[in-house]
Amino acid sequence: MLNFKVKIGLVPERRFLPGPRRTELFSQDVAFENKQKAVSFLKENFAADDVEFVDLEWLNDEGILEQTTDAYRIADYFKKQDVDAIFIINCNFGNEEAAGKIGQLMKVPTLLWGPRDEFKTKRYTDTQCGLFSISKQLKRYGVPFTYIENCELEDPKFTRGFRDFLSVVSMVKNFNGLRILQVGARLKPFKCVMANELELTERFGIDIVPVNMTAMKMKLEEVLETKTELLEKHAAFMAEHYDLSGIEHETVLRMAAFIEAYRDLMIENDCDIIATECWTVMNQTFGAMPCLAMSILADLGITVICETDIHGAISSALLSCAARGRKPPFFGEFTVRHPFNDNAELLWHCGVFPTSMKKTDEKKPLAVFKPSFCGKDGHYTMARFQGERGQYYLLGGEFDTTEGPETFGTWVWAEFQDLPALERKLVEGPYIHHVSEVEGSYAHVLREFAKYVPGLIFDPLEK
Numbered sequence: 001m002l003n004f005k006v007k008i009g010l011v012p013e014r015r016f017l018p019g020p021r022r023t024e025l026f027s028q029d030v031a032f033e034n035k036q037k038a039v040s041f042l043k044e045n046f047a048a049d050d051v052e053f054v055d056l057e058w059l060n061d062e063g064i065l066e067q068t069t070d071a072y073r074i075a076d077y078f079k080k081q082d083v084d085a086i087f088i089i090n091c092n093f094g095n096e097e098a099a100g101k102i103g104q105l106m107k108v109p110t111l112l113w114g115p116r117d118e119f120k121t122k123r124y125t126d127t128q129c130g131l132f133s134i135s136k137q138l139k140r141y142g143v144p145f146t147y148i149e150n151c152e153l154e155d156p157k158f159t160r161g162f163r164d165f166l167s168v169v170s171m172v173k174n175f176n177g178l179r180i181l182q183v184g185a186r187l188k189p190f191k192c193v194m195a196n197e198l199e200l201t202e203r204f205g206i207d208i209v210p211v212n213m214t215a216m217k218m219k220l221e222e223v224l225e226t227k228t229e230l231l232e233k234h235a236a237f238m239a240e241h242y243d244l245s246g247i248e249h250e251t252v253l254r255m256a257a258f259i260e261a262y263r264d265l266m267i268e269n270d271c272d273i274i275a276t277e278c279w280t281v282m283n284q285t286f287g288a289m290p291c292l293a294m295s296i297l298a299d300l301g302i303t304v305i306c307e308t309d310i311h312g313a314i315s316s317a318l319l320s321c322a323a324r325g326r327k328p329p330f331f332g333e334f335t336v337r338h339p340f341n342d343n344a345e346l347l348w349h350c351g352v353f354p355t356s357m358k359k360t361d362e363k364k365p366l367a368v369f370k371p372s373f374c375g376k377d378g379h380y381t382m383a384r385f386q387g388e389r390g391q392y393y394l395l396g397g398e399f400d401t402t403e404g405p406e407t408f409g410t411w412v413w414a415e416f417q418d419l420p421a422l423e424r425k426l427v428e429g430p431y432i433h434h435v436s437e438v439e440g441s442y443a444h445v446l447r448e449f450a451k452y453v454p455g456l457i458f459d460p461l462e463k
Contacts, residue, residue: 001301002272002317004325006169007052009083009106010039011074013065013099014091015130030124031091032062034115038089039063041153042162050324051166054081064091068098075105083108085169088145090114094130100137103145109172109452110138111165113148113158144451164445170321171449174272178206178317181269183262184213184277186308192432195310196387203392203455208310209269213277216261217285223260224253231256238292241355243365251288255369258282258293262304273320274304275313279350289369291351295410298328298354305331306352307434314385315436318394318449322381322442328354330375332412334426334433343419344402346411347437353410367408375412377401381442382414382461388430395431396446397461417462429459 012035014028021028043053057063058077059070078086085108088099094114103110112134114127128150138145146168148161186193200206224231234256238244244252262274282289294304303320305313312331319329332347351370364372384395397416404413416422426433443461450458 001266002174002320002325004170004321005050005052006084006166006173007054007082008169009054009074009078009081009086010042010056010089011065011086011099011102012039012056012063012089012091013095015093015095016066025123025126027092027124032064034091034125034127035062035064035089038091038115038153042087045159046162046166054078054083065098065102066095068095068101071098071101071105074102078106084173085109085111085165087111087113088134090127090130090134092125092127092130094127094134096130096133096137099134100141100143103138103143104141109165109169110143110145111148111162112138112145113161114150116150116152146448146451164448167322167324167442167445168448168452170324171318171445172452174317174321175314175449175453176205178204178273178314179269179271180206180208180310180313181266181271181274182208182210182276182308182310183216183265183274184211184281184308187277187280190307193307193309193312193434197310199387199390200310204453206314209271211265211269213281213285216265219261219265220254220257220286223257223264227257227260230260234259234296237296241358241363242292242371243363245365247366254286254288255290255292258288258290259296259300262290262293262297263300263302266302273313273317274302275308275310276304276306277308278306283369291370292366294352295355295371298330298352299356301325301328303329304352306350309434311385311387312434312436315383318385318446319381319383319436319438319442322445322449323438323440327439328356329436329438330354330357330410331434331436332375332410332414333435334423337419338402338404338413341402341404341415343417344404344413344415345419346404346407347414347435348407348409348411350409357410370409372408373410374406375401375410378439379441380412380414380437380439381446382435382437383446384431384435386430386432391430391457392455393430393457393459394446394450395425395429395435395459395461396443398441398443422462
């Protein structure tokens with residue numbers, strides 16, 4: 001499963017100055033105060049079950065990087081601690097060579113920031129000046145980095161920037177080595193979801209783990225036979241949220257069996273996300289379809305993407321990580337234009353929206369095993385990871401929901417700034433009509449993530 005816990009190596013650094021300690025410009029004491037305040041602030045405000053910090057208190061008396069040669073010791077220590085990213089905290093003018101070297105050695109997402117300089121009667125730090133120098137050294141070493149504007153710790157820009165960086169780190173950590181469970185073959189009529197498995201593995205380390213339909217059916221039958229009590233609980237949940245009238249209880253249990261079958265196969269194969277065959281063969285082989293199970297699994301932290309869309313699974317995994325597991329993604333495809341609003345589109349699918357997304361508590365009947373509800377109103381981020389002719393793109397942007405006609409399946413009506421331009425991009429560009437969405441504002445996070453993936457081009461939803 002996706003791992004949203006991140007470990008950040010803190011690298012407070014300052015300019016090395018031989019001889020007596022400075023009392024004014026480039027003051028070591030003021031730099032130490034800045035370091036103490038920053039490290040304390042981070043640990044007090046951001047340390048949590050899913051965020052851990054590794055500091056440099058072991059390095060010297062003040063826990064600050066000064067000497068470039070110490071960058072090698074720090075990198076060795078951080079690697080042993082399995083840090084996922086580093087945060088270079090520029091405490092005065094700084095040491096551009098040391099900062100650049102630790103970034104070069106670590107090769108992980110790198111955050112750069114320094115506190116705003118105090119300037120009353122004297123200058124003590126010139127931190128901003130040093131940030132300009134450090135950034136150029138990182139670029140010369142080929143180190144992609146994220147920058148938080150020179151500001152105070154208490155400034156909302158710092159909190160927003162640091163939280164965004166945590167999202168980026170989560171995305172990079174899970175993207176590198178992502179394992180996708182592919183259940184069944186690609187649907188015959190859907191050539192648009194084709195993906196290059198070899199290229200995904202060679203370029204990005206993404207593994208696709210296939211499970212054929214015979215193995216899936218065997219797992220479903222095993223679950224049906226051995227997990228009766230658990231399936232009854234799932235059936236009760238389904239009855240609580242959906243109108244199951246007219247559906248035999250045995251069929252409800254078969255729908256519930258998909259929940260445990262997918263979960264078991266995911267754990268057994270050590271996978272992070274699932275792309276599955278769905279409406280063409282499941283009913284033929286097992287007498288039920290997985291659409292409602294997908295909706296329920298989404299709220300259990302397991303994302304199952306329908307129609308064997310590998311690129312769709314990658315897109316959804318990235319949005320899960322952008323939200324750091326706090327919101328489940330959904331998979332609404334571009335379907336029809338709004339009848340009255342030329343900038344609105346129906347984002348629809350058979351049933352892969354999380355049950356928690358229901359706009360109302362109304363219990364609608366299933367439509368051939370498929371849940372049917374409108375998703376709740378809000379602001380959402382959309383993404384599509386796509387490859388074409390050896391080049392990979394990440395389409396990203398945001399939209400607000402709007403009112404529109406009722407339909408079946410699961411849906412929201414999405415309003416964009418310029419839908420005709422977006423439509424043309426989907427038609428003429430590399431993307432297909434399948435897109436992933438998650439509640440919240442993460443377009444800038446997607447852009448930042450693309451910095452850390454060589455060969456991935458970020459493409460704004462609306463330019």
